[in-house]
Amino acid sequence: MNMNITILGNGDSMGTPRVYCECPVCAEARTSGANVRLRSSVWLETEGEAPLLVDCGPDWRTQMESLGVRQVRHGLLTHAHFDHIGGLAEWADACRWREETARLYGPAEVLAEVDERFPWLGSRLLATTNDDGMAYGDWRIRTWKVNHGKNGFSYAYRFDDAGRGVAWAYCPDSINLTEAQKAPLRGVSLLVLGTSYYHEPYPMETRSLYDVVEGLALVEELAVPSAVFTHLSHDIDVRRDYGLPAHVRLAHAGLVLTV
Template sequence: MKVTLLGVGGSAGLPQIGGPGGFGDWGKTDPAEPRNRRTRSSIVIESTENKRILVDTSPDLRLQLIACGIGRIDALVYTHAHADHIAGLDEIRILNRLLGAPLPAYTDTCTWGELYQRFDYAFRPFSGGFFYRPVLVPHTVEPGNIVEIQGLPARFINQDHGTMRSLGLRVENLAYCTDVVRLDETALEALENLDVLVIDCFTPGPIHPTHANLATVLGWVERLRPRRTVLTHLGPDMDYQHLRATLPAGVEPGYDGMVIEA
């Protein structure tokens, strides 16, 4: 498998709106480091048969796919219904055209309910012809399910996102766990024996109500001992070079466009 991190930023991206003269607020990160420029969190998983699974449709999806040279998507997974993970859904219209078909999509009952309410037009019956709107074919999954998606066995993991639940995703020996603040024992057991763990890590210190901080993530790493851990959903206090210099061996910050072979 190949995994491309389309974006590794928090819900506001980086730089955030504001800052000196309105040209961007970089928080505690160095604006001269290009890997501190972050779009909203999303990934593409590509199988050895060149089938591609997109996880979440961020508001930055069009530019992300172009920047990473990804011109076709075969299936879609949603982790949850927060705006930074679904607001790019309209870009699916062009992906429908490139695929020449409605796009199969997978998420849980709660997330489908939110998507039906906000994007009802994406679920109307498709009678063929030109894709003038996004067209999704919904498949409902629940935590604990193992579902074959484009030839890959995808295991869905129940995650605590503070104010709601989110879905983690394990495909073979790689797991993607964004937007999580706590993992219960069942979730941790599902993440054992990993080669690669891509994990939410929003802040270096203070406890956050909806996202894991660095101490929490390092505790999970100590428990799970994946071969490689890559941090995503990084907040404005998470400077790339500082993290590179201070993280323990086997743990590293992600960046937009990063490619992971698994």
């Protein structure tokens, strides 16, 4: 079965505009709004299954309102940084008001960190480890640890429909992937990759994500036929033509991709 992937948020940890910033991109985001970016998250749908939320950041409520959704039954986590888990308390509270529970999937160490920070969530968001993979309709989901630079680690996800021989991957927070970490990205038809800046000028030891230039090199190396760059910082101005190749584009809220 096809999978529809809706981009709910395409921003970095601070979003755009940044409260403290008056750069041209943040200024534009406050006026015409083309550069407004919520924190990174995606919404997955496939026939016969309840939708699956990937990451639940502090913009969760706004994102659910944009979808017109009143219930979230399943979610995946990539890691336990605030921009990816900051909406969990709101989600759990929504479940409480609806007198229901939801299922939260993630690697064991990610779920353990969430439980340490939010020990009261477990009564409404039932934690289920997925280190050994999980099924979602006809799709098999695999997760693996990736380098997140100065921010430690994150996890990426690969989604395979073996019956159709298609796959795609979601890797929003990574940099300097090792050969072993790149291996699951090979052979996918779509890669959604985090690229914070266009060309990040800071020392490598201070960085946590690929930039667009590095992302393009990775896409070429992996021979990925289609790529979408997300987790964009306020360095990226969507009004600018970056000369991206035809098979690469920048994510925006509401973008729907079908695999």
